[in-house]
Amino acid sequence: MPRHESVLDAIGRTPLIRLARLGAGLPAPIYLKAEFLNPGMSVKDRAALAMVLAAEESGALRPGGTIVEGTSGNTGIGLAIVAAQRGYRCVVVLPDKTSPDKVAVLRAYGAQVILTPATRPAEHPEQVRNLARGISDRTPGGWLADQYDNPANPHAHVVGTGPEIWQQTQGRITHFVAGIGTGGTISGTGTYLKKVSDGSVRVVGADPRTSVYGGGDGSPYAVEAIGHYVHPETARDVWPLSYDEAVVDRIERIEDRESIEVMHRLAREEGLLVGGSSGTAVAAALRVARDASPDDLVVVIAPDSGRGYLSRYFNEDWLLAMGFRDGDGSGRPAFADR
């Protein structure tokens, strides 16, 4: 067992866990990369640490400085952990719809939290990213992490997640499946896996059905932290630099209902309490494994823990209000028999 000098050394090197029950009867095995076992309970600890180290290296972040980021949660938690351990201040700007649980976690790590209306248009100075940029500009020693356009984000997966998966599968992986938020995970991991396999590993994106990454119309969906929901005509103007479309061979489009159903099955049949984007990714991985051969091996990323969503995807009142239950009183998902 490893012995660490700080919590930062505990980031990464997450296990692969076989989905023995959900994948039963499918031609190829599916292994889940358990990113919820990172200290901040998400894959974003990796990017947060990598971005801070790169900024220290370049001199953009100096001792006594302030880390600033606009985020919907997990990146902020990762940055708050790194800030606490390395002695920086941390200011996180969040849309006001963010779950109170995540706000409380950030404050517990000592981060300063600023909430701004989620409905502000992209050009408004109080929109999440603009407000974060303004704060970092006005704060002496301020540094904006900027995960959407920061190359250290995908690079964390080129040097971490990708090599880990290759070693853990002894080079047997044939398909890699992940959701797309900033695109850092899929682009960095996919780049490494393609390089090391001479291009043979297939990279499959998992996207909410109406998200524009997979060709949707940009209308809203329930799963948090993945996909892109701007007008399709302007989508490419705001494509994050962290997302390298060329690495992705195809995108599976997944309905909210299917994501939530798979998330519930992961908890109840595999004992894996994961978030909504893990449901989306595993739903896509099940399709991939169904079409695969016995020589194939599928690896899917589970980006975060279900603990952050107890008042949402695991709450009957929320599910009912959102139309994810038939309301027949059985307590079973409306889509369970379909």
Ligand code: PMP
């Ligand atoms: N799932 C969750 C829960 C996340 O917080 C994120 C990060 N936005 C992702 C998936 C997507 O990861 P990435 O930003 O690396 O594309």
